Amino acid sequence: MVKFIFALHNHQPVGNFDEVFARAYEFAYLPFVNALKSHPSISFSMHFSGILYDWLEKNRSGYFETLKEMSSTGRLEIIGGAYYEPILAIIPPVDQAGQIKMMRDYIEKKFSRSPRGMWLAERVWEPQLAAVLADAQAEYAVLDDSHFFSAGLQPDSLSGYFYTEFSGKSLKVFPINHKLRYMIPFSDPEKSIEYLKTFNETGATLVMADDGEKFGMWPKTHELIYRKGWLEKFLNLLEQNSGWLKTATFSDCLDSEKPKGLVYLQTGSYYELTQWALPPEASARLSKIWKNSPDEQKPFLRGGYFRNFFSKYPESNRLYLKMLKTSAAVHSVAPGSAEARTALWKAQCNCGYWHGVFGGIYLPHIRREIYKNLITAETIAHNNGDDSPFRILLEDWDYDGEPEIFVECKNAFFALSPAKGGGLWEWDYRPGRVNWLSVMSRHKEAYHGEAPAESISVHEAGSAAKCREKIFQDWHLRMCLLDHFLHPGTSLDNFESAQYGEQGDFTLAGYSVDSVVQGKDASILLSREGSVWENGKKLRLRIEKNLTFKTDASWSAQYSVRSLNDFPAHIWFGSEFAFGFSEKQACLKGAENSITEKVFSDRVYGNLKLVFDRPVDLWSFPIETASRSESGLEKTYQGSVLLANVKTSLQPGEVFKMTVQIMPYVP
Structure with a gap:
């Protein structure tokens, strides 16, 4: 007899569009359960993230009632998890326990039974999770067989479940059979049955657990599974072969089988x-x-392993570290605030912290929602703290050996990196719950070399010619207040493509922190002496950036560029800004000459105003990444870059000055 555990994991990220929830429901979640209703002898298991439970209860209550009915008969096992689908290993212990308890309490209330098992987001495992889950009253977890292979187990030995432990606390772990995961539903149903039958003599228990979205939501799967009848045929075959093949839940296996042994699993995922x-x-x-x-x-x-994403994508690392700091603030300053705690836990939803075959961190609306929730939680914690106008902190926040500077007041939070060009990379406007600087740089990806640029599909209105645009890659992270000295022949197209002559050594270089003043306003003075090449001649310049932050969330930068040469210097200076507008229409590609003021209108965030104390030329272009999704390569708008640039000549000792003010703007 072969036992077959058929399990699905259903999830949509916090901040995803309502139409995506609805489409996933219509194309995958609903038809799958409807098909199983017609085969009452078949047992199966399902996990839903709390985000999806909330949506189903609010929008598709009839479906929710069907789940409760099927669960009450015992044929459907509801698997527990952490409510907002975090990567459990990377969030603080207090949040691990809280999110698991939130899901357990929810399932007990809605389904009148306690979940025995845990679904781990992306099946990311770290050894200490055995103790974490045991403390949370979980009996088992479901992991990929690759975890077990790394421990030296042979494929033919992976049946049923095993024990693992950490610090003397034990957990049962089920291996997912990767061959079944690849075959179902992409091979003929008969092939899966034939594969299962090869285990008949040994009496194995095999698990197929994977994303529920691949049963109708992934490209072409709805037609295959439902219109062409793949699922109905597979379910019929399970019933027709019930003499030697029995469907079961994880709990069925726990109650009827002994463990296959003890195993210690290293960090990993699929x-x-x-x-x-x-x-x-x-x-x-x-x-x-x-x-x-x-x-x-x-x-x-x-x-x-998963934590490598934090070094691969600095934008992910910033989110991760902000999440940790926010968690510490919430639990120390506002432990009684359910609103702050819920916002924090929503921000821990894993999808915006990494990238694989789906958009992940490349999806701006997902990043935007993480920031929105972190800012909400952080604001509540701040309002429960001291009432000083500003708090300024110098700390090596990202563990690169260099301190960052953080400026916080009631209405705003700012973060800048003196060691990385003196760049400003976070500006949280707390009344609007928005980080105006949430952009994603154009990173190199391994798959960029796998297909020509012509294969890019644009999932927005626009001409087909956009699909043939070259994939650009940035040579530095996009931030505000990065300083450039342009080659005389540089065009806007050159600057947009990151293929131009950078004549100075300021953009990525470290700036010294000359002064930090905290009072009615907060001000920080940064400076650096460096080199600029002009027609083969080396110039020496000193840049001072005097940054002023105000309690109304506005800020300004006063530039002084001094010539340290004993001969005239001719320079083309530009200060870069990168704003994470919610849509490309807020800031299109263009060049304006001799302007002193610019207002950008964003239908989600509101208006943003820049005011210069002298005429500047202002270049702008959208940051568009080419990232992989289940539908192929997608071009996605991530924000816009501005370059306020001026051509000038400096006599020995002469100083060029420019001040820019940036503020949320209400006409």
């Missing part, structure tokens, strides 16, 4: 994620090695 977590060059090498390796070697091949 193989694909370990490849995505690597830097692009290493990821491409691993892909090549995998393709050229015989099957018996593949179980021992693995890439990085």
Whole structure:
């Protein structure tokens, strides 16, 4: 007898569009359950994230009632988890326990039974989770067989469940059979049945657990599974072979079988994620090695692990570290605030912290929602703290050996990196719950070399010619107040494509912090002496940036560029700004000459105003990334870059000055 555990994980990220929830429901969640209703002898298991439970209760209550009815008979096992689908290993222990309890309490209330098992987001495992889950009253977790292969177990030994432990606290773990995961639903149903039958003599218990969205939501799967009848045929075959093949839930297995042994599992996830977590060059090498390796070697091949995404994408690291700081603030300053706690937990939803085959961190609306919730929680914590106008902190926040500077007041939070060009990379406007500087740089990805630019599909209104645009890559992170000295022949197109002559060494260089003043306003003076090349001649310049932050969330930068030469210097200076507008129409590509004021209108965020004390030329272009999704390469708007630039000549000792004020603006 072979036991087959058929399990699905259903989830939509916090901040996803309502129409995506609705489409996933109509194309995947509803038809799958309807199909199972017609086969009452088949047992199965399902996990829903709390985000999806909330949406279903509010928008599709009839479906929710169907789940409760099927659960009450015992044929459907509801799997627990952490409510807002975080990567459990990366969030603080207090939030781990809180999110698991929130899901447990919800399931007990809605389904009148306690969940025995835990679904781990992206099946990301770290050894200490055995103790975390045991403390949270979970009996079992479901992991990929690649975890077990790394521990030296053979594929034919992976049946049923195993024990693991950490610090003397034990947990049962079920391996997911990767062959079944790949076959179902993409191979003929008969092939899956034939594969299951090869285990008949050993009496194995095999698990197929994967995303529910691939049962109708992924490209072409709805037609395959429902219109062409794949699922109905598969369910019929399960019933027709019930003499030797029995469907079961995880609890059925726990109640009727003994563990297969003790295993210690190293950090990991499913193989694909370990490849995505690597830097692009290493990821491409691993892909090549995998393709050229015989099957018996593949179980021992693995890439990085989830935390590598924080070094691969600095934008992810910023979100992660802000989440940790916000958690500490909420639990120390506002522990009794349910609103702050809920916002924090929503911000821990994993989808915006990484990137694989789906958009992930490249989806601006997902990042925007993370920031919105973090800012909400942070604001509540701030309002429960001291009432000083400003708090300024110098701290090596991202563990690069150099301090960052943080400026906080009631209405705003600012973050800048003196060691990285003196760039400003976060400006939270708290009344609007928005980080105006949430942009994503154009990173190199391993898959950029796998397909020509012509394959890019644009999922927005626009001409087909956009699909053939070149994939640009940035040579530095996009921030505000990065200082450029342009080659005389530079055009806007050159600057947009990051293919131009940078004549200075200021953009990525470290600035010294000369003064920090905290009073009615907060001010920070940064400076650097560096070099600029002019027609083969080396110039020496000193830049001072005097930044002023006000309690109304506005800020300004006063530039002084001094010539340290004993001969005339001719320079083309530009200060870069990167704003995370919600839509490209807020700031299109263009060049304006001799302007002193510019207002940008954003239908989501409101208006943003820049005021210069002298005429400048203002270049602008949208940041568009080419990132992979389940539908192929997508071009996605991430924000816009502005370059306020001036051509000038400096006599020995002469100083060029420019001041810019930036503020949220109400006409």
